[in-house]
Amino acid sequence: MIEIAIDGTAASGKGTLARRLSVKYDFPHLDTGSMYRMVALELINDKKNDYTNLEIESCKIAKKLSFKQLENNKLRTEVVAALASKIASFPGLRETLNLKQIEFANVNKEKYGGCILDGRDIGTKILPNANFKFFINASVEIRAKRRLLEKNISFLHGNDEECMLQSLIIDITKRDLSDSRRKTSPLVPAEDAFIIDTSSISADEVMSIATKIIERSNKIVG
Ligand code: DC
Numbered sequence: 001m002i003e004i005a006i007d008g009t010a011a012s013g014k015g016t017l018a019r020r021l022s023v024k025y026d027f028p029h030l031d032t033g034s035m036y037r038m039v040a041l042e043l044i045n046d047k048k049n050d051y052t053n054l055e056i057e058s059c060k061i062a063k064k065l066s067f068k069q070l071e072n073n074k075l076r077t078e079v080v081a082a083l084a085s086k087i088a089s090f091p092g093l094r095e096t097l098n099l100k101q102i103e104f105a106n107v108n109k110e111k112y113g114g115c116i117l118d119g120r121d122i123g124t125k126i127l128p129n130a131n132f133k134f135f136i137n138a139s140v141e142i143r144a145k146r147r148l149l150e151k152n153i154s155f156l157h158g159n160d161e162e163c164m165l166q167s168l169i170i171d172i173t174k175r176d177l178s179d180s181r182r183k184t185s186p187l188v189p190a191e192d193a194f195i196i197d198t199s200s201i202s203a204d205e206v207m208s209i210a211t212k213i214i215e216r217s218n219k220i221v222g
Contacts, residue, residue: 002027002114002219003105003129005122007189008136010081010175011143013198013206017136018118020207021214025116028108030067032119032126033084035097037075038065040083049083055090062096067104078171085175088120089182101126120179123190131219134210135189138199140176144168 004021008014015031022029042061043049051057074080087093101117105127108115117126123133138146147168148161155161179187189195194213198206 001109002131003109003127004114004116004214005127005130005133005190005193006116006118006136007120007122007124007134007187007193008118009138009143009187010172010179011147012136012138013146013203014118014134014136016203017134017206017210018116020203021210022116024207024211025114025214027112027114027116028104029116029118030101030104031070032097032101032117032122034070034075035062035065035100036084036088036093037080038069038072039093039097040080040087041072041074043083043087044080054087055092058087058090058093059096062093062100065097065100067100078168081175082171085178088179089184091184094184098126120187121185123193124188125185128190131217132210132214133190133193134213135193135195136206137195137197140169140172142199143172147172 002025004018004027006014006018015033018029018031021027039058039061040049043051043054043057046057048054048057101119101122105115105117119126123130123135144165148165153164155164176187194210196206196209201209
């Protein structure tokens with residue numbers, strides 16, 4: 001049974017790689033970031049995002065969270081991402097979501113022979129014995145440019161575009177710092193992870209690097 005763990009910084013391309021590998025090998029994929037985002041979105045919707053008991057409220061939401069809820073476009077905003085990163089430092093919330101992630105992995109390994117999880121602590125905490133571990137990164141400028149392209153906004157003035165890019169660079173940098181400096185399960189490459197810098201390569205090239213690594217092991221027949 002195959003476990004593929006993909007970690008990395010915000011907007012580095014880890015989700016794209018995970019989705020492509022999921023299609024290629026027919027293993028279910030879980031975007032664990034969307035679980036933290038879903039809890040954050042519900043806190044915002046319930047107006048509990050500046051509540052003093054943020055950890056308790058987050059855990060209550062997390063306990064009821066189902067995988068079906070994760071297909072939601074409202075999860076993709078920077079406001080949701082920032083709150084997701086903030087609450088991701090709560091040990092109680094992480095324990096609740098970790099159990100769901102481990103259950104996802106176990107059920108799908110049994111049913112489909114493999115699973116793919118992406119996030120921040122997959123190779124270090126959730127799947128420490130994964131068959132393949134990848135750590136995806138890129139320069140903050142490139143990641144901000146990719147996020148801007150995803151937003152698909154047409155700007156009337158070049159200045160507006162530059163302002164939005166600078167604001168994305170600030171948001172992503174803040175998130176990198178909060179994800180990598182927290183005490184519980186910080187964003188850090190697993191010692192045995194393959195590190196891929198996607199700053200100057202395309203999504204196709206990232207996929208090709210990852211599949212070569214997987215296939216040379218002969219553990220999966222692609
Ligand atoms: O991957 P993403 O950008 O959608 O993740 C949103 C936030 O969730 C991220 O800034 C940190 C948190 N997160 C985490 O702490 N651990 C994970 N396994 C996945 C995400």
